Amino acid sequence: MEIKVMANILDKNDQLAAEVNAQLSRRGIFALNLLGSPGSGKTSLLERTIAALKDELRMAVIEGDLFTDKDADRIARQGVPVVQINTGGGCHLDANMVKGVLDRLDLENLDLLIIENVGNLVCPAEFNIGEDMKATVLSVTEGEDKPLKYPLVFKQAGAVVVNKIDLLPYTSFDLAAATEDITSINPQITLIPASCRTGEGLEGWFDWLRGRVAAKKAAAGRQGN
Amino acid sequence: MHEMAIAQGILDIALAAAAENDAATVARIKLQVGEMTEVEPEALTFCFAALAAGTAAAAAELEVEVLPLVGRCRDCGREFRVERFRFLCPGCGSAGVEIVSGRELRVEHLEVE
Numbered sequence: 001m002e003i004k005v006m007a008n009i010l011d012k013n014d015q016l017a018a019e020v021n022a023q024l025s026r027r028g029i030f031a032l033n034l035l036g037s038p039g040s041g042k043t044s045l046l047e048r049t050i051a052a053l054k055d056e057l058r059m060a061v062i063e064g065d066l067f068t069d070k071d072a073d074r075i076a077r078q079g080v081p082v083v084q085i086n087t088g089g090g091c092h093l094d095a096n097m098v099k100g101v102l103d104r105l106d107l108e109n110l111d112l113l114i115i116e117n118v119g120n121l122v123c124p125a126e127f128n129i130g131e132d133m134k135a136t137v138l139s140v141t142e143g144e145d146k147p148l149k150y151p152l153v154f155k156q157a158g159a160v161v162v163n164k165i166d167l168l169p170y171t172s173f174d175l176a177a178a179t180e181d182i183t184s185i186n187p188q189i190t191l192i193p194a195s196c197r198t199g200e201g202l203e204g205w206f207d208w209l210r211g212r213v214a215a216k217k218a219a220a221g222r223q224g225n
Numbered sequence: 226m227h228e229m230a231i232a233q234g235i236l237d238i239a240l241a242a243a244a245e246n247d248a249a250t251v252a253r254i255k256l257q258v259g260e261m262t263e264v265e266p267e268a269l270t271f272c273f274a275a276l277a278a279g280t281a282a283a284a285a286e287l288e289v290e291v292l293p294l295v296g297r298c299r300d301c302g303r304e305f306r307v308e309r310f311r312f313l314c315p316g317c318g319s320a321g322v323e324i325v326s327g328r329e330l331r332v333e334h335l336e337v338e
Contacts, residue, residue: 005333009231091227122263126263155312
């Protein structure tokens with residue numbers, strides 16, 4: 001017997017992601033899912049972001065990592081609440097994992113929640129975890145072929161930070177070619193060349209985040225009225 | 226290896242549909258996977274076999290149909306096959322291109338006994 005099914009395989013995850021997003025949206029919290037390869041500079045970007053914005057935005061961080069809490073320690077030193085999720089070898093966070101730790105955050109007093117996903121350009125792009133937007137970090141040392149090799153992680157993102165531009169003179173990374181590939185995959189993307197080491201270009205990233213948080217607040221205000 | 230999570234989703238859907246239809250075993254599962262997903266069919270088959278062992282779908286064969294990446298221009302209405310992930314309309318150059326197909330991760334049908 002043949003049974004017509006037509007069921008989306010990730011439906012269960014997407015439902016949980018919608019629940020997470022509803023919990024955050026009710027309070028006007030902007031949730032960012034931060035993606036990128038291991039070593040691209042996600043945690044460094046977070047450290048810089050917290051240092052720059054923690055006095056104007058109430059922030060918290062969820063750290064996804066396979067086994068360690070090394071990154072969570074780094075974030076905790078910056079003085080914002082941080083919750084660690086260890087996936088135990090899993091290559092991405094899923095919505096259920098995020099849902100499971102939400103009650104460890106003071107959601108009533110939060111403007112911005114950044115979820116640092118497991119370092120990986122493939123798997124995290126397939127799973128919504130309740131975020132409003134994804135952002136991807138690509139470092140110039142990874143090579144400019146990455147956007148076309150892993151297009152989904154660039155297609156799904158609202159912004160991409162091209163990190164480590166202070167190293168451009170020492171690599172063969174072609175910023176113009178990378179820019180063309182990224183913007184043809186995702187013409188709406190905000191592309192921010194920056195260096196977390198020198199601080200160059202990061203103002204653009206902070207402004208982008210400020211804009212997203214303000215837009216989320218405004219949307220929540222409209223819904224509340 | 227996100228294929229494990231996807232394989233679990235397939236197994237859940239297949240077992241639920243089989244139970245609803247009072248079927249004892251699932252013989253085949255037809256999947257539709259979009260070209261712009263990052264699913265590797267061989268890894269998926271491997272993960273599925275591991276998860277399905279001991280269930281009514283243990284012997285199920287996975288058939289994967291890959292759906293092409295197709296975009297539609299919101300400005301001129303043109304539908305086109307997206308090559309090299311270039312989401313710009315080849316007709317009018319617009320960047321307002323939506324995905325029509327290519328992002329599917331779907332159980333299309335089952336064959337049960």
